[in-house]
Amino acid sequence: MTDDNDIDDLAAEYVLGTLDADERAFIAARRQREPALDAAILEWEQRLAPLSELVVAVNPPADTMAKIEARIDGTGVPSSEIATIIELRRRMNFWRTAAFAASALAASLIFAVGVKNFQPKPRQQNLVAVLQKDPASPAFLVTVNVEDRVMTVQPVAAKPQPGKSYELWLIQDSLGAPKSLGVIDEHSAMTKPTLAGYKLKIIESATFAVSLEPQGGSPTGAPTGPVVFTGKLIPTTR
């Protein structure tokens, strides 16, 4: 059974799929401890892979992703929120492209600065939260760099409120009262090291909330106006 040809024959038929249940289980167990068999299986998978082109793609049921997420973890982020973030990213890419194409230098500068601030360095682990009243109306996007905990707040569709300011709060049980992360701007992105003083564990489980305060921010250090948007962070590496 250890002859090279035997191993290759076994691998070939395993990949072809014609072995019975016991044989399949036996091979699956053996490949874990026999690198030669495992390598032969991978080679056969590559060889025969083009045959999958013969199989017609079929869209799975619409709720499949939600079920997968529910399996991955009980507290999974709903796919509607993932979809929102992907959509926002797409729109920001569009803005970025639009900015480069803009003929008015001033406009392109404003966009370029805004987008540059928002863009984290590639391949860094980030956390992103969409702050919204409901999934249809995202207002701000918060990105937190896990390494230095620098936070970027990007306005998406927050409407300016005359005579009022939006203030961002960090809410988590162990913090007690909501902690102010400062007044945020509904017109342009801002990057701040405000979160550096908080532990990552707290940030990850916290809720970000935006309240509507008198111009310049809450006079008391606690939210005084209505909470208009909230969101929690989910991981991403871009």
Added chain:
Amino acid sequence: MASAEDISALLKRIAQKDRLAFAEVYRATSAKLYGIILRILRRRDIADEVLQEVYVKVWERAGDFKPERASPISWMAAIARNRALDEARRKRPVSIEDHPEVQDIASDDATGLANILRGEDRKRLADCLAQLDANRRQMIVLAYCEGLSRDELAKKYSQPVNTIKTWLRRSLTQLKGCLGP
């Protein structure tokens, strides 16, 4: 459509538990994997369940993916096929006559194969398949795409199981020789 490089990069991010990357990979690959699974299992209820398990596995094992050893799509397709085949072998064999739609694939027609299998790797495989006898070529395609077992092939071709086994081994050996290193 996402390229192999795109999917590889996304798998790397999934290994770091990036949910956005996972959602993007799902979007780019789920119809393909579902097609593969459904073709083998021929029952939507079981195929739905298997598809979920496959993506949970992709989520958990993305870190095991080695781009130098496999293309990301064939890595994922292998997970899907293995899971679907394990499931198919557990059940009583499904008679092929119960599923006439199974036979509509362009399996025995070498020209049909060549039309579908474009691109360098695919063309090479199509050329090598074309060198097999029609019956044996069809057998390979039915086994790979439809998940037919040796017993099912034996019934379909009215041959003893051992003969089928011999034919399959010879066909695979011939394919390997034709495809080269």
